[in-house]
Amino acid sequence: MLRNNLLRRLPDGFLAGLRLEPVTLSRSFQLSSPHQPMDHAYFFESGIASVVVRSPEGQHTEIAIIGRDGMCPASALLDADTDPFSVFMQVQGEAHRVPISELKAALSEDREAQGLFARYAQALAVQHAYTALSNAVHHIDERLARWILMCHDRTDGAEISLTHEFLSIMLAVRRPSVTTALHVLEGKKLIYSERGLVIVRDRAGLEAFARDAYGECEKEYERLIGPIADRDGTAG
Template sequence: MCPVSAILDVDADPFSVHMQMQGQAYRIPVADLKAVLVEDREVHRLLARYTQALAVQQAYTALSNAVHHIDERLARWILMCHDRVDGSDISLTHEFMSIMLAVRRPSVTTALHVLEGKKLIYSERGVVSVRNRAGLEAFARDAYGECEKEYERLIGAVVSQPVT
């Protein structure tokens, strides 16, 4: 759900919103969302909790960018994408991953080779396939998991991906 500024009752948001992967989304005018929030306290409560979960995710992303090696950060990001798609294939280019991780594109290629060498993923042009999710989680170590626990605590269980 974005922008969270609507939940926080802020009249403007300096960010642009882009869908990063294929999928479905709904778009409604902010004024209509605000009207629903006034009328339905349960919707407001759920979206407020989502806002908190998003803030935690942003904080952990900043922490991960500061303390984790690119290989672990990439594993974390692939896991987060995997959480949000059906199946094991994720449409991602090296260029896009480099933008999301704020590193040079060759660094992503090298990190993908590390993950492939450990048989955690398979990567081909424009697609990353998760081969061993449990292994990928173990490789990511503490870079992945805390945000997901907080989301589950605040929102509830998510439909988990099958463990391979």
């Protein structure tokens, strides 16, 4: 059974015409490099990919995460050969990949699929925008709560495999700030953190703590695409 939210919603005829190749993606696997063309598009069944933007002087921050809700690179949907982002696996997982040339050819002949992917590109742009807003206005504790919730949306169970180093990159802060923020969430019994692992203890409490840092881009995704598959593989 397909768990990727886009593949599940594609017309049957369109899906039958794609050569989907199952692949296993290890942590840190580089999916896309800045300004470099990609040969394949990846539709994630599990795991989490991180979209990172870097300045010419080497400053970097995450602008989006992608799991079974989507695919990469979005540039393939926008008829652009490359983009300036780096995309790599933050949490290992499984995916289906398809040659980008084949995906584009199939899209050129199917307006229903074009519409779905256009809405996904819009949903991803909204996630970019709300990440920028959160980075600008929310405290690190709330940003961390938002980010854990977003990862939890895209994983099975309560355990999320995350290191402090990854967290510092994703949140554009120093590692001591990550440690302090994790201790805040642990002190409120919202999560449990140990080396390389975050365990969600109180999902509702985490959402309440994140306040308006979390939820808006999730609502927009559901409006445009539909609910993400639940952890048992069914649509919510």
